Amino acid sequence: MSFPDKFLWGGSISAAQCEGAWDEDGKSPVQVDFGDPGTTTNNRYIHYLNVDGTRGKMRQFDHLPEGAKYEIFDDIRSTNHVGIDFYHRYKEDIALLAEMGFTTFNTTISWARIYPYGVEGGINQAGVDFYRSLFEECRKYGMDPVITLYKYDEPVCLEETYGAWANREMIHQFVEFARVCFSEYKDLVNKWLTFNEINILLHFDVKEGKQVAYSELHNQMVAAAKAVQVAHEIDPDIKVGTMVAGFCCYPYTCDPNDVLLSYKAFQNMFGYCADTMIRGYYPSYASRIWEENNVVLDITDEDKEDLMKGKADFLAYSYYMSNVVTTHTNEGDALKTAGGQGSISNPYLKASDWGWQIDPVGYEYFLHFLYDRYQIPLFDVENGLGAYDKVEEDGSIHDDYRINYFREHIRSLMKARKEGVNIFGYTTWAPIDLVSFTTGQMDKRYGFIYVDMNDKGEGDLHRSKKDSFYWY
Numbered sequence: 205m206s207f208p209d210k211f212l213w214g215g216s217i218s219a220a221q222c223e224g225a226w227d228e229d230g231k232s233p234v235q236v237d238f239g240d241p242g243t244t245t246n247n248r249y250i251h252y253l254n255v256d257g258t259r260g261k262m263r264q265f266d267h268l269p270e271g272a273k274y275e276i277f278d279d280i281r282s283t284n285h286v287g288i289d290f291y292h293r294y295k296e297d298i299a300l301l302a303e304m305g306f307t308t309f310n311t312t313i314s315w316a317r318i319y320p321y322g323v324e325g326g327i328n329q330a331g332v333d334f335y336r337s338l339f340e341e342c343r344k345y346g347m348d349p350v351i352t353l354y355k356y357d358e359p360v361c362l363e364e365t366y367g368a369w370a371n372r373e374m375i376h377q378f379v380e381f382a383r384v385c386f387s388e389y390k391d392l393v394n395k396w397l398t399f400n401e402i403n404i405l406l407h408f409d410v411k412e413g414k415q416v417a418y419s420e421l422h423n424q425m426v427a428a429a430k431a432v433q434v435a436h437e438i439d440p441d442i443k444v445g446t447m448v449a450g451f452c453c454y455p456y457t458c459d460p461n462d463v464l465l466s467y468k469a470f471q472n473m474f475g476y477c478a479d480t481m482i483r484g485y486y487p488s489y490a491s492r493i494w495e496e497n498n499v500v501l502d503i504t505d506e507d508k509e510d511l512m513k514g515k516a517d518f519l520a521y522s523y524y525m526s527n528v529v530t531t532h533t534n535e536g537d538a539l540k541t542a543g544g545q546g547s548i549s550n551p552y553l554k555a556s557d558w559g560w561q562i563d564p565v566g567y568e569y570f571l572h573f574l575y576d577r578y579q580i581p582l583f584d585v586e587n588g589l590g591a592y593d594k595v596e597e598d599g600s601i602h603d604d605y606r607i608n609y610f611r612e613h614i615r616s617l618m619k620a621r622k623e624g625v626n627i628f629g630y631t632t633w634a635p636i637d638l639v640s641f642t643t644g645q646m647d648k649r650y651g652f653i654y655v656d657m658n659d660k661g662e663g664d665l666h667r668s669k670k671d672s673f674y675w676y
Contacts, residue, residue, distance in 0.1 A: 210628075211630075212307050212308035212350070212630070212631070213305065213306060213308065213629070213630060213631075214301070214306040214308035214309050214347065214350075214630075214631045214632075214635070215301060215306065215310070215632045215634060215635025215652075216309075216311070216585050216634060217310070217311050217634050217636065218311060218352070218355045218357075218638075218641075219311060219312045219313065219314035219357060220234055220284055220312070220314065220355065220356075220357045220639075221284065221287060221634075221640075222287045222311070222634075222638045222639070223287050223289075223290045223291040224284075224285060224286040224287035224288065224289045224290065224291055224292075225292065226284060226285045226287075227285075229317075229328075229330040230320055230328040231314065231316050231317045231320060232316045232321060232361060233316065233359070234316050234359065234360060235250055235264065235274070235356070235357070235360060235363070236248075236264070236282070236284045236356075236357070236644070237274075237276075237282055237284055237285060237360075238250050238251050238274040238276065238360075239251070239264070239282055239644050240280045240282065240644060241281065241282075241283050241643070241645050241646075241659045242640075242643035242644050242645060243643065243645070244557065244643070244645075244648070247642045247643055248263075248264065248642070248643055248644035249262065250262050250263070250264060250266070250274070251274070251275060251276075252268055252272045252273060253272060254269060254271070254272050255269075255272060259275075259277070262411070263408070264356070264642075265410050266412070267368055267411075267412055267416075268363065268364070274364075281660075281661055282644075283639045283659065283661075284639055284644070286657070286661070286665075288638055288639075288655045288657065288665060291334070293665070293667075294337075294338050296667065297667070298338075298342060298347075300636070300653055300667060300669075300673075301345075301347075302345035302346070302347065304635070304652065304673060305676070306345075306347055306635075307346065307347060308347055308348050308349060308629055309347045309349050309631075310349070310397075310585055310631045311351065311352070312351070312352040312353070312354065312355045312357070312400065313335055313351060313352070313353060313385055314331070314357055315353075315354060315357055315358050315378075315381050316357060316359040317330075317331030317334065318335075318384055318385065319377070319380070319381050319384070320359055321359060321361050322359065322361060322362055322365070322377055323376070323380045325361075327384060332388055335388075335389065336388065336389065339351070339393055340392065342392075343392060349392070349393050349395075350393075350395040350396070350397065350520075350585075350629065350631070351385075351389070351393045351395075351397070352396070352397040352447065353378075353381070353382055353385060353397065353398050353399070353431070354378065354399045354400060355400035356400075358377075358378075362374065362377060369420035369421075370416055370419050370420050370423070371423075374423060375423055375427040375430065378427040378431065379430045379431055379434060382431040382434055382435070383431075383438075386442065390439050390442065394441060394442055394443065395442075395444075395583075396442065396443070396444045396445070397444070397446070397447045397520055397585065398428035398431050398432070398445075398446060398447070399424055399427075399446070399447065400447050400585075401448065401449035402421070402425065402428065402446060402447065402448060402477050403449050403451075403473065403476065403477040403478075404449055405417045405421050406472065406473055406476065406477075407473065414497035414499055415497075415498065415499050415500070418494070418497065418499045419499075419501060419502075421477070422501050422502075422503065425477065425480055425481060426511065428446060428481065428514065428516075429481070429484075429510045429511045429513065429514025429515070430510050431444065431514070432444045432513075432514035432516065433513055433514045443517040443518060444516065444517055445517055445518040445519060445583060446477070446478065446481035446516035447520040447521065447585055448478045448519070448522075449473075449474070449521070449522050450474070450521045450522045450524070450570060451470055451473040451474040451527065452523065452525075452526040452563070452566045452567075452570040452573075453466045453467075453469045453473075453526070453527045453528070453529060454526060454527070454528050454529075454550070456529065456530030456532065456548060457532065459530075459531065459532070462529070462530050462531055462532070465529050465530070465531055468489075469527070469529050471489050475487060476489075476490060476493060478519060478578065480511060481511075481516045482515060482516050482578050483515070484514075485508065485511060485512060486503075516580070517580070517581075518580055518581040518583055518628075519574060519578055519580055519581070519582050519583070520584070521583075521584065521585065521586075522584075522585055522586035522587070522633065523567055523570055523584065523613075524560055524587065524589075524633075525556075525560040525561045525562065525563055525566075526553070526563040526566035526570075527547035527561075528547050528548050528550045529547065530548060547561070556589055556590060556591060557590070557592055558590055562589070562609060564609075564612035564613045564616045565616065567587070567616040567620075568616035568619055568620050571616070571617065571625045571627065572620055572623070572625060575620075575624075575625040575626060575627075581627070582625065582626060582627040583627065583628055583629045583631075584617070584627065584629065584630040584631060585631055585633075586631070586632075587610075587613055587630070587631075587632055587633060588609075588610075588632050588634060588650045589605065589606050589610075589650065590640065590648040590649065591605055591606060591649060591650075592648075593654060593670065595654070599668055600671070601671060602671050603670045603671055603672050604671065606670070606672045607671065607672050610632065610672070610675075610676070614630070632650075632652075633650055634651055635651055635653060636651040636652070636655060636667070637649045637650065637653065637654055638650070646658050646659050647659050651670070652672045652673040652676055653667050653668070653669060653670065653673060654667065654668045654669070654670055655667060656668070
């Protein structure tokens with residue numbers, strides 16, 4: 205089964221999870237720079253200092269207590285401070301990716317490298333120069349990069365100053381950051397994503413509650429739409445997509461109540477954002493969601509106009525697993541919690557070491573569902589398997605489980621494309637080992653390329669090729 209010559213094959217990483225150099229060349233801190241490494245069963249904590257001098261900790265996406273400041277503590281090691289040292293080793297890493305035949309590469313631009321202290325603090329030229337060099341390196345190897353502007357890594361000074369995304373000032377701050385990126389790199393990058401998994405706030409229980417979460421999300425969607433407009437003003441040929449965390453959902457039984465719950469779960473977790481960013485207005489069922497969550501949004505006429513003018517050019521997504529929901533609560537062990545948000549275990553599927561249900565057939569179904577619904581080009585940004593890897597005495601890593609995962613998902617992609625789904629690229633998460641977003645671990649490995657570093661900070665960061673590297 206053939207693909208067009210310009211189909212984009214590659215991999216995705218993010219600045220905060222890979223670059224390290226967390227305080228070098230003018231970069232300011234981001235939230236995860238104050239995080240610890242979690243565990244297989246527990247997500248990481250973010251650490252801070254209360255106004256009274258006592259220590260505190262919170263989950264990602266939670267907000268600082270009033271008067272508190274993020275703080276580095278000597279007894280807590282942040283895996284993100286070093287990451288995989290991509291900031292200093294990017295030429296070596298891009299060469300390895302090119303060796304696998306990559307024709308594209310996705311990463312994020314760290315907002316804290318471009319505007320370390322917000323618009324008022326000015327542009328950090330060292331950050332601008334770094335990403336230009338990175339994108340030039342990609343082009344040198346024939347890669348057509350697709351670049352993401354934001355993955356939860358605004359400079360912490362903006363949160364400490366404005367209280368994060370609930371404040372509409374963040375819209376202005378983000379749009380000016382986007383303007384710099386579109387202008388500086390228009391000769392190197394012609395495909396962009398605004399927010400990585402813009403619906404991520406719907407997958408976490410933010411301690412400040414639903415009103416804050418939906419208000420922040422509204423401001424982010426308006427910011428994304430305004431950024432699309434800016435990009436098209438700078439260069440009409442620039443394509444800007446929205447990126448939404450995949451939510452493929454099944455009913456546990458054929459009980460009509462389960463079927464309805466499954467569809468509403470899709471609306472709640474995926475459609476709410478995708479429908480808005482692609483159609484240019486909130487979907488009809490948004491009023492149900494707001495009522496159920498006691499949410500009242502301040503949606504101005506200008507917001508409505510921006511959403512309509514800034515519709516996404518394509519839909520990007522992540523897909524790792526499928527989910528199962530039910531209205532039944534008396535099925536015993538069959539209803540044990542699985543890896544997905546609100547999901548129960550699917551008896552027909554195996555799961556990863558982290559409990560994520562492996563479902564390549566669901567990937568084919570999901571692709572058809574998305575394209576039938578939205579009828580705009582699709583782009584896979586994240587598809588991958590987190591696993592424990594064993595390094596043999598000779599240094600080899602036999603990761604057949606990873607090969608099997610990708611082989612079956614690519615087969616599903618091929619079948620969906622043959623049947624008419626318009627998808628123009630597939631990037632795996634992540635082609636090289638990196639710091640896990642949710643747990644802050646290095647031991648949770650995704651890559652075709654092994655990085656010698658563990659959760660304790662042991663290792664020299666050398667790169668080596670797994671069996672999956674040669675298979676890809």
